[in-house]
Amino acid sequence: MFIPHKKSLIRQLTSAVILLLLSMQTAAVFxxxxxxEIVLTSTPAKKDAIFGANSSIVYSVNLENKFDxxxxxTVGYRVLTLAxxxxxxxxxxVSISKKSSKSLTLRIPEQAAGFYKVQFTVxxxxxxxxxxxxxxxxxxxxxxxxxxxxxxxxxxxxxxxELSKVEPNxxxxxxxxxxxxxxxxxxxxxxxLGNLTVRGWMTLPNTKNSRKKFPVLLGLPGYQxxxxxxxxTDEDLAIVVLNVRGQGNSRDRIRTLRDDYIFTGxxxxxxxxxxxxxxxxxxxxxxxxxxxxxDHDNIxxxxxxxxxxxxxxxxxxxxxxxxxxxxxxxxCDVKALPGKVVWPLRDFSRYIRVNRxxxxxxxxxxxxxxxTKNFATNIKCPTIMGIGLLDHLAPPDNExxxxxxxxxxxxxxxxxxxxxxxxxxxxxxxxxxxxxxFALF
Amino acid sequence: xxKKIFSVTALLFLLLSSRAYCGWPTRPGRLIxxxxxxxxxxxxxxxxVARRRVKANNGTFTSTSVNLYAEYGIVRKLAAxxxxxxxxxxxxxxxxxxxxxxxxxxxxxxxxxxxxNINYKYYFTLQGTAVIPMYKTQGLGYAQxxxxxxxxxxxxGKLGSKFFSLSLENGVRKYFGENGPLQxxxxxSFGITLDRKFHDQLTAGVSGxxxxxxxxxxxxxxxxxxxxxxxxxxxxxxxxxxxxxSMFLTASQFVVGxxxxxxxxxxxALIYKIDNFLxxxxxx
Numbered sequence: 100m101f102i103p104h105k106k107s108l109i110r111q112l113t114s115a116v117i118l119l120l121l122s123m124q125t126a127a128v129f130x131x132x133x134x135x136e137i138v139l140t141s142t143p144a145k146k147d148a149i150f151g152a153n154s155s156i157v158y159s160v161n162l163e164n165k166f167d168x169x170x171x172x173t174v175g176y177r178v179l180t181l182a183x184x185x186x187x188x189x190x191x192x193v194s195i196s197k198k199s200s201k202s203l204t205l206r207i208p209e210q211a212a213g214f215y216k217v218q219f220t221v222x223x224x225x226x227x228x229x230x231x232x233x234x235x236x237x238x239x240x241x242x243x244x245x246x247x248x249x250x251x252x253x254x255x256x257x258x259x260x261e262l263s264k265v266e267p268n269x270x271x272x273x274x275x276x277x278x279x280x281x282x283x284x285x286x287x288x289x290x291x292l293g294n295l296t297v298r299g300w301m302t303l304p305n306t307k308n309s310r311k312k313f314p315v316l317l318g319l320p321g322y323q324x325x326x327x328x329x330x331x332t333d334e335d336l337a338i339v340v341l342n343v344r345g346q347g348n349s350r351d352r353i354r355t356l357r358d359d360y361i362f363t364g365x366x367x368x369x370x371x372x373x374x375x376x377x378x379x380x381x382x383x384x385x386x387x388x389x390x391x392x393x394d395h396d397n398i399x400x401x402x403x404x405x406x407x408x409x410x411x412x413x414x415x416x417x418x419x420x421x422x423x424x425x426x427x428x429x430x431c432d433v434k435a436l437p438g439k440v441v442w443p444l445r446d447f448s449r450y451i452r453v454n455r456x457x458x459x460x461x462x463x464x465x466x467x468x469x470x471t472k473n474f475a476t477n478i479k480c481p482t483i484m485g486i487g488l489l490d491h492l493a494p495p496d497n498e499x500x501x502x503x504x505x506x507x508x509x510x511x512x513x514x515x516x517x518x519x520x521x522x523x524x525x526x527x528x529x530x531x532x533x534x535x536x537f538a539l540f
Numbered sequence: 541x542x543k544k545i546f547s548v549t550a551l552l553f554l555l556l557s558s559r560a561y562c563g564w565p566t567r568p569g570r571l572i573x574x575x576x577x578x579x580x581x582x583x584x585x586x587x588x589v590a591r592r593r594v595k596a597n598n599g600t601f602t603s604t605s606v607n608l609y610a611e612y613g614i615v616r617k618l619a620a621x622x623x624x625x626x627x628x629x630x631x632x633x634x635x636x637x638x639x640x641x642x643x644x645x646x647x648x649x650x651x652x653x654x655x656x657n658i659n660y661k662y663y664f665t666l667q668g669t670a671v672i673p674m675y676k677t678q679g680l681g682y683a684q685x686x687x688x689x690x691x692x693x694x695x696x697g698k699l700g701s702k703f704f705s706l707s708l709e710n711g712v713r714k715y716f717g718e719n720g721p722l723q724x725x726x727x728x729s730f731g732i733t734l735d736r737k738f739h740d741q742l743t744a745g746v747s748g749x750x751x752x753x754x755x756x757x758x759x760x761x762x763x764x765x766x767x768x769x770x771x772x773x774x775x776x777x778x779x780x781x782x783x784x785x786s787m788f789l790t791a792s793q794f795v796v797g798x799x800x801x802x803x804x805x806x807x808x809a810l811i812y813k814i815d816n817f818l819x820x821x822x823x824x
Binding site: 311534 | 564565566567568613616657659660661663783784814815816817819820821822823
């Protein structure tokens with residue numbers, strides 16, 4: 100991303116003046132100084148900006164001088180940890196003829212395993228600019244410094260046992276008027292942990308084959324996302340989506356402000372909202388198993404952000420899931436988040452301020468029972484993850500602590516220039532991988 | 541969140557659905573049934589050194605074959621298949637009385653194993669086939685059992701705004717017994733979708749046989765020729781009516797060869813797919 104500095108300010112002021120003058124029909128001559136800039140493009144030697152151990156970090160930098168005069172200045176880099184601690188920096192002198200380009204190679208000294216911010220800077224008398232990127236070094240060696248709570252597994256065993264005592268009372272209703280894309284639509288309602296009612300949707304392809312069973316894609320929601328029935332032309336998949344408690348159409352008893360959801364009940368791990376939300380996901384797997392038309396051997400769970408977190412948690416606790424796909428899952432290595440992300444730490448701080456005696460350490464201790472990296476160790480099914488190196492909510496090194504804890508067939512797709520999202524390429528790969536695993540040839 | 545998943549998976553599925561049974565692994569529980577009919581005609585030959593010549597006395601060789609093919613996915617990596625042809629051919633010229641014969645040809649029974657894939661995009665399969673003569677009279681084949689091992693490679697992907705499928709196969713077949721030929725059977729095809737809904741597809745292909753035997757004499761009946769080779773090119777139009785029924789129309793022409801007739805072929809194949817064929821009925 101480009102962060103224009105003083106030149107940008109000059110440009111804005113100049114533009115304002117020009118607009119004013121144009122309106123007075125006295126334009127023209129003032130525009131000339133504003134037409135120059137030096138465009139910096141950085142390309143890592145490794146396509147996904149992931150470099151090996153014991154090797155230089157190499158970037159190819161291209162400078163395009165759009166000024167109508169020769170420019171002389173410096174081009175440099177500054178490397179920082181994801182917590183903004185400076186690691187190294189360097190700069191070289193460069194001069195570029197008018198209206199021309201120049202390429203140069205920047206070699207950053209080898210670094211320890213991890214992820215680093217890198218700022219490429221151009222400093223010229225008439226123009227400054229900074230391009231911010233992130234690169235990784237040998238990320239498969241990244242390990243969390245924070246251990247899993249000793250009673251993590253027993254905590255969840257007890258929670259699952261508690262869920263099993265709740266009668267699900269599944270209610271399914273077909274909504275013929277909502278049918279489209281040759282798919283039938285069903286609303287789902289069920290009882291989950293704490294006897295709360297949660298809801299979801301299912302769409303099934305129309306078929307004349309009364310023997311056909313549909314593999315299931317279970318889509319889990321992002322933060323405060325209201326999932327609706329999902330359609331598409333796929334003739335093989337049932338698509339089930341769930342609105343966990345406090346989200347979408349499952350906000351009967353839990354109805355928080357948007358920003359409050361993430362810390363609701365976090366002062367007590369047994370009352371934390373995510374404990375119930377994860378159980379809602381397990382209950383939806385119970386629902387899938389209650390349906391004869393669904394293929395119980397082929398269930399994939401998929402979601403992004405909080406949906407990615409829920410996907411990993413569900414696959415970890417319910418081994419009936421056969422495939423897990425998590426995009427930018429949040430809450431990875433939670434005790435290593437402070438100093439690197441604003442969200443959800445700022446909301447946690449707000450919560451602490453209004454709860455006497457509550458501390459950040461206590462919150463993070465409780466949150467470690469909901470840490471994605473801790474769930475990852477118990478997953479038994481193949482898992483795919485996608486991350487963006489510029490993610491400001493789910494930093495890449497945190498994401499890798501979860502990925503590296505997976506003891507199953509796994510695949511990571513890294514998007515070097517994306518933030519909290521994945522590209523279509525991920526969905527393409529995920530779709531092919533699912534069809535192969537479920538033998539939908 | 542997950543909306544994009546479906547369009548992508550659907551595209552691949554539909555593309556695959558328009559392909560027949562070669563190269564791809566077969567879905568467990570799926571039955572593929574494909575009746576086909578083909579007509580072959582030849583009025584000239586290549587001699588033993590590949591020189592083109594018109595058949596003596598305005599001779600022609602024509603045949604019509606009806607083939608029933610079935611394939612069933614047993615488990616994720618293994619499928620079984622069988623085919624049974626019924627052949628009718630006629631040899632005639634301006635001097636001699638015509639010779640006609642009809643009957644069942646060589647049945648084939650086999651297993652297909654899914655070997656590997658590249659990025660879930662390109663697939664390798666290995667097929668083992670037993671060839672079983674279903675006739676007693678001479679002329680409908682070698683009347684010798686045989687065996688074949690075939691490696692298949694198939695893939696599909698995007699090419700600009702179109703989607704393509706490709707298939708490469710090579711099989712080595714041996715007939716057992718006196719003068720039993722050893723054959724290399726190969727094929728390559730490249731198909732491209734013609735519409736966004738994958739209903740129509742055009743496929744260009746090359747295929748052929750190199751057959752070697754100690755019996756090297758020219759044989760007018762292509763079903764009993766032992767030492768020969770040919771390569772044919774083909775163009776095929778495929779139409780998918782729905783996910784379980786499609787049709788392929790194919791025209792092909794022999795372009796190079798040795799010691800065999802120069803043939804022109806036309807074929808129609810129907811492909812039915814029934815999922816969970818042996819599963820129990822579900823009350824939706």
